[in-house]
Amino acid sequence: MRTTGARDPAILVKIIRVPIKIPKNLRENLPVICIAGGPNSNDYGTNRILHHTIGLPDFSQELRCFQTVTCHQAVVTNLEDAHEQIDTAIATALRESKPVYLSISCNLPGLPHPTFSRDPVPFFLAPRLSNKMGLEAAVEATVEFLNKAVKPVLVGGPKLRVAKAGKAFVDLVDASGYAYAVMPSAKGLVPETHPHFIGTYWGAVSTAFCAEIVESADAYLFAGPIFNDYSSVGYSFLLKKDKAIIVQPERVIVGNGPAFGCVMMKEFLSELAKRVSKNSTAFENYKRIFVPEGQPLESEPNEPLRVNVLFKHIQKMLNSDSAVIAETGDSWFNCQKLKLPEGCGYEFQMQYGSIGWSVGALLGYAQGAQDKRVIACIGDGSFQVTAQDVSTMLRCEQNSIIFLINNGGYTIEVEIHDGPYNVIKNWNYTGLVDAIHNGEGKCWTSKVKCEEELTEAIGTALGEKKDCLCFIEVIAHKDDTSKELLEWGSRVSAANSRPPNPQ
Template sequence: MSDHCTTTVGSYLASRLEEIGLQHYFAVPGDYNLVLLDKLLENKNMQMISCCNELNAGYAADGYARATGGASAVFVTYSVGGLSLLNAIAGAYAEDLPVIAVSGGPNTNSESEFEMLHHTLGTLDYDYQRDIFSKVTAEAVTIHDPREAPAQIDHAIQTALRFRKPVYIEIACNIASAVTAEPTVREFGGPTASDPLSLNAAVEHAAELLNAAVKPVMVAGVKLRSFGAEEHFHKLADASGYAIATMPNAKGFFDEQHANYIGIYWGPVGSPGCGEIVDSADLCLFAGPTFTDYTTTGHAALINPTQVIQALPNSVVFPDRTFSNVKLADFLESLSTKLKPNDASMVAYKRIQEEVTPLRPGAPETPLSTRQLFSRIQQMLGPDSAVIAETGDSWFNGIQLDLPTGSRFEVQMQYGSIGWSVGATLGYSIGAPNQRPIALIGDGSFQLTAQEVSTIIRYGLKPIIFLINNGGYTIEVEIHDGPYNTIKNWNYAELVNVFNAEDGNGWGCKAGTEGELDDAIQQAVAHDGPAFIEVLIDRDDCSKNLLVWGGHVAKNNGRPPHSA
């Protein structure tokens, strides 16, 4: 904690970020936040990670929050920096990640003295950035009075942790070094507790329905992690004996080596046999789900809403009633003591379960295919792996990977901002130093955020990045093709030498055949630093599931307007 005689608004914020567990924060400097950054650097228990631009810094904060399961922070300058950051914070909002976005702001005297300022819209209204951020955050505050700063900072941080959403804090450039009160002892808890009466009633009703069901199943949803319920879901799965599936954006949130795991529930592009078991269940408990056009393959999933219980972050929704103020973790934990074991859905799954035949490698000179690429990636996975799959065909190939116990899988399926994975790989590498990320990035997505590879090199991180070069935006091709889906080719592997300059330890190569890929993977795994493998894939070589999924999403997008 800072000494009370020297506590400034900037050092107060730094102390609170350290207190909630941050060891790093991401930053891009600008004249409105330079003094604030000085005050942050005085705290030696946290490290500043300097990024190439604000959007990538926001993506890195996204990845850090995923890796740690807690909050993250990103610091930018006013307007030109904040509005560049905006897209990443919107993604964090969509994905339930408590990213604390902090911007420097104009001098508190500027508006009252009618000063026109640089980096602004050329008007005397300097509240616009806070107003814009208020649409994509759970709280947006501007700090102009150092006496009010402690309460404003504490409230914003508490809001981020409670609601698992980003918050925005703007600190005027002449306030960051102003003296304020020292941090007091307090608890920054997570979500509030359940209402006991509502919780008990929801659990009793769920147990009654599930225990009476003939062939119940459970499906893990993406909100399990954000709301601290992964372990509780595992406990419930062990107690129930039901067949357990996961939604695509929750892959890795349930142990895929569990005896009752049946795969990814994703409508017509899910794991073989999984959809049939879930759709035929007479009752299905979805824990923390999101039902979007992407997670349901253009709403092609066949779930009967009268046979579904939805356990949401703050409520439980039954076909006939809803219980509010029931927290997801509390509900799953309590329900695990009430269920009678029932393996009927597992018995049914085993009847139709398909044997998976491993793909045999071809001759070393065989041109690479996506199937052969991902068969090699499968062999690389261990308990310390973290697969980070960029929006695109990497979703569909990555979803089919069989994750070892302990490994993780990350996608940004709700927001789907292409280019997210480069910054997220940076943030994840820093937030989870004992896991080695394996990033799967298409060439089109990579071109949006490529420069952050230099930051990965700068801080000596060790992800393995597969750059899949197939000449365009493959996912868009399968939804709706046109000349805009073709991009300018780069010599991607050579970028590593550009980013290395005189002091980097990045390693990169290009692989166009199976033999070249095998050699590249062997060198990448052994390399003590970031490894970058550009793999050359035919433009029309994509997963079958992307073709099916793209058709359904295109059909959903293409519905004509309702007539008046």
């Protein structure tokens, strides 16, 4: 939680001290509490013009901005109902697992009030439970649907996280014997070391042999999916609604038939695991057609570094004490191909698709998961958006490893719609980070142009500089992209450029 504009954060400190357990690594549905310092309570209702406004005596501008991106907003202008408003905001964020906005007049923090006289007590939110009749009906319809299928499969989606249903999903895999895949933004939510894991389902850019098994199945259960133009590769999925069971956090839809509300995903998957028949046909089919992927071509001495060689080395760095953050761009596709060891964390953001998000995400993840060393793969264009967060990483003494892939522009945009606006001003990235470091804290930078230099830099980062923030700038050719980005970019470009429907 970040505070802005408040002079004395006494009340805000009480909020932050509330002992709430928030699940780690939340992705698309985040219980974020945005705390803003608001105008002096005496200024409301006057005709005064204040700073941080557009010059009108209207103090609701910021509130209106946040209304579209938060599920609850509260403006605290007096102490009488401050406690109630704050409690309601926190409870709503946790219950809905969505952001809330809380504005507190800047003259209120630090003032005593009886409602804040006791230390905060832990929140208790009643768990959400399924409607028992609805749960039974949903399980019965799903069992009938799946048990009639010849080669059913399972696909995990990103809302497994908010539903806290990852373990229940794996239990269903064990009970059913089905092959299972994950959608790209669900990578890391379920183990990839399970013998029935077949990779990432991402339409035309799926892991090798994964899409063929999923799309040829006669029944597929998607647990917590988000289907958008990016995850569907420009709406080019070869899926059929009548073959699909869609399980959302509180709802189940079976093919073209019935829908069941008030059914919690975790309970549903657990009950389904008790009754579904075992069927490993899809997995057996996968094993028949699977061919292990090859290795990148060996580099010539001092050959310019290729991105596929970089990720070959990143793969070797991963263990249960690692976590990976994949920036929007070609790192989406290269990081998807990494095989995560048991316990290795992974963060990936696709719904909004904003570039630069990973720098702030790295800062927050590393601060909250201090038992892991985080490896971030970030493009040069993305880094330029939020580079200043490196300063806070250093102040917080973080020891993450940043691979800055410098290929001279917005490569993902080039593959969707090219133009001169995708070329950026090149920075001296290592020099910038050294300047931010300014001799204070632990920081080490390196610029690499070939595999020999990369190997040496990784050895240093994992060895003598293991307690430092390590920033490794990788010089790559502007056209060095994954084959998946080329395919994905072409399909998304085609979807974006569809002509208007005739009137």
